[in-house]
Amino acid sequence: MFKTLSSKAASLLDQELMSTGAFSIDQLMELAGLAVAKSIFKEYPPTKFQNCLILAGPGNNGGDALVAARHLKLWNYNPILYYPKKSKSNQLYLNIATQLQQLKIKEIESIEDFKSTASSTDLIVDGLFGFSFKPPIRAPFDETIKYLSETKNLPPIVSIDVPSGWDVDEGAILEHNIIPSLLISLTAPKPCASIFVEKNKNGKHYLGGRFINEEIAKKYDIEELIKKYKNDDLVVKL
Amino acid sequence: MFKTLSSKAASLLDQELMSTGAFSIDQLMELAGLAVAKSIFKEYPPTKFQNCLILAGPGNNGGDALVAARHLKLWNYNPILYYPKKSKSNQLYLNIATQLQQLKIKEIESIEDFKSTASSTDLIVDGLFGFSFKPPIRAPFDETIKYLSETKNLPPIVSIDVPSGWDVDEGAILEHNIIPSLLISLTAPKPCASIFVEKNKNGKHYLGGRFINEEIAKKYDIEELIKKYKNDDLVVKL
Numbered sequence: 001m002f003k004t005l006s007s008k009a010a011s012l013l014d015q016e017l018m019s020t021g022a023f024s025i026d027q028l029m030e031l032a033g034l035a036v037a038k039s040i041f042k043e044y045p046p047t048k049f050q051n052c053l054i055l056a057g058p059g060n061n062g063g064d065a066l067v068a069a070r071h072l073k074l075w076n077y078n079p080i081l082y083y084p085k086k087s088k089s090n091q092l093y094l095n096i097a098t099q100l101q102q103l104k105i106k107e108i109e110s111i112e113d114f115k116s117t118a119s120s121t122d123l124i125v126d127g128l129f130g131f132s133f134k135p136p137i138r139a140p141f142d143e144t145i146k147y148l149s150e151t152k153n154l155p156p157i158v159s160i161d162v163p164s165g166w167d168v169d170e171g172a173i174l175e176h177n178i179i180p181s182l183l184i185s186l187t188a189p190k191p192c193a194s195i196f197v198e199k200n201k202n203g204k205h206y207l208g209g210r211f212i213n214e215e216i217a218k219k220y221d222i223e224e225l226i227k228k229y230k231n232d233d234l235v236v237k238l
Numbered sequence: 239m240f241k242t243l244s245s246k247a248a249s250l251l252d253q254e255l256m257s258t259g260a261f262s263i264d265q266l267m268e269l270a271g272l273a274v275a276k277s278i279f280k281e282y283p284p285t286k287f288q289n290c291l292i293l294a295g296p297g298n299n300g301g302d303a304l305v306a307a308r309h310l311k312l313w314n315y316n317p318i319l320y321y322p323k324k325s326k327s328n329q330l331y332l333n334i335a336t337q338l339q340q341l342k343i344k345e346i347e348s349i350e351d352f353k354s355t356a357s358s359t360d361l362i363v364d365g366l367f368g369f370s371f372k373p374p375i376r377a378p379f380d381e382t383i384k385y386l387s388e389t390k391n392l393p394p395i396v397s398i399d400v401p402s403g404w405d406v407d408e409g410a411i412l413e414h415n416i417i418p419s420l421l422i423s424l425t426a427p428k429p430c431a432s433i434f435v436e437k438n439k440n441g442k443h444y445l446g447g448r449f450i451n452e453e454i455a456k457k458y459d460i461e462e463l464i465k466k467y468k469n470d471d472l473v474v475k476l
Contacts (some may be wrong), residue, residue: 023333027265030269
């Protein structure tokens with residue numbers, strides 16, 4: 001269907017981009033978050049999905065969500081942020097959070113506010129956990145994910161790179177699982193993306209993160225994948 | 239016609255983005271360079287303008303050009319780089335230059351190679367000097383700019399933010415001046431952009447760098463300007 005990278009291979013590729021590839025995390029996160037926002041705009045335009053709840057986890061997946069929120073705000077969305085476990089030491093995350101404050105993006109802090117917002121918003125962006133995720137899910141994200149997976153009639157969920165709570169390589173592992181309407185794979189799909197596409201015939205799947213050179217693409221056997229991008233598009237529907 | 243920012247105001251705005259705005263130079267340059275590449279793609283698609291000569295100066299304008307070259311290469315252009323005065327201490331510029339090497343972007347080093355390439359390529363991207371430029375023009379850029387301004391039948395020139403060699407606030411000041419076909423203003427046009435548009439009826443003018451929050455826009459009186467962006471576009475034709 002499409003080539004995937006295991007969590008281990010994705011981690012190695014990421015390290016390689018930042019070592020020999022000479023990319024800074026600022027650059028990569030900017031391009032990843034922009035790809036997320038671009039994919040959302042294509043499938044859920046602000047004319048119909050203006051209010052969106054941005055769920056940011058403690059790591060890079062959360063950082064991508066923060067960058068996406070910044071772009072979405074400038075594109076006429078009204079994002080609300082739930083970012084309960086902020087890093088106190090990662091300067092980049094702190095900076096992007098400040099950028100969001102300056103855009104007057106509202107933030108909610110309690111799990112109750114999360115629940116009521118999730119039920120009443122137009123769109124939910126799941127940036128809780130990415131390809132480095134290992135169980136168990138710690139509080140408050142256990143309750144967050146339980147709510148997203150068990151509540152009926154929620155708005156569409158957009159997952160960044162991995163539907164949060166799923167095993168990156170094995171797919172859904174919880175008793176109840178988030179089922180996104182749109183999955184945005186970054187750099188390359190992870191094995192859970194194949195499972196997502198197989199099991200959800202209506203699920204949409206995009207690829208973003210167009211920054212891989214030929215040599216790295218060859219090494220990780222994703223040359224055919226990155227040829228799918230067209231023109232100057234930053235994302236492609238798979 | 240459109241609101242402009244003097245070199246002094248542009249410099250203050252830039253400092254503000256990086257201090258209270260909490261942006262890193264990596265983030266800003268990534269978005270600026272991407273806006274440059276997006277504008278080029280709209281006006282000069284790779285189907286007709288595949289070969290392009292990227293002129294990178296020693297400062298941030300050159301950095302924007304390097305980032306643009308990276309995106310252009312991934313979008314099926316064949317950029318060739320002329321970057322004769324590399325910073326030895328700016329880690330970001332060094333990193334982006336490495337990224338270009340890994341994309342196997344060819345580099346030329348002599349002024350003779352610059353001249354022959356400029357005359358035979360499809361497009362020239364002028365990232366020599368930006369809004370911090372103050373005369374005099376030092377070697378080898380004096381000869382570079384003289385060649386670009388005096389040689390007939392060159393391919394179209396795209397200038398990033400400021401046509402190199404022009405006074406940022408006063409416009410063209412040299413005996414001979416670069417006349418770009420496309421000027422891409424970043425964040426906001428500088429006064430020289432007004433002069434460019436007035437004197438070159440066929441000159442195209444784009445705005446890019448869509449990262450300004452409302453408060454900063456208000457402070458610098460560019461609210462109307464940033465409202466010109468449409469949808470999720472990163473650039474707008476002015």
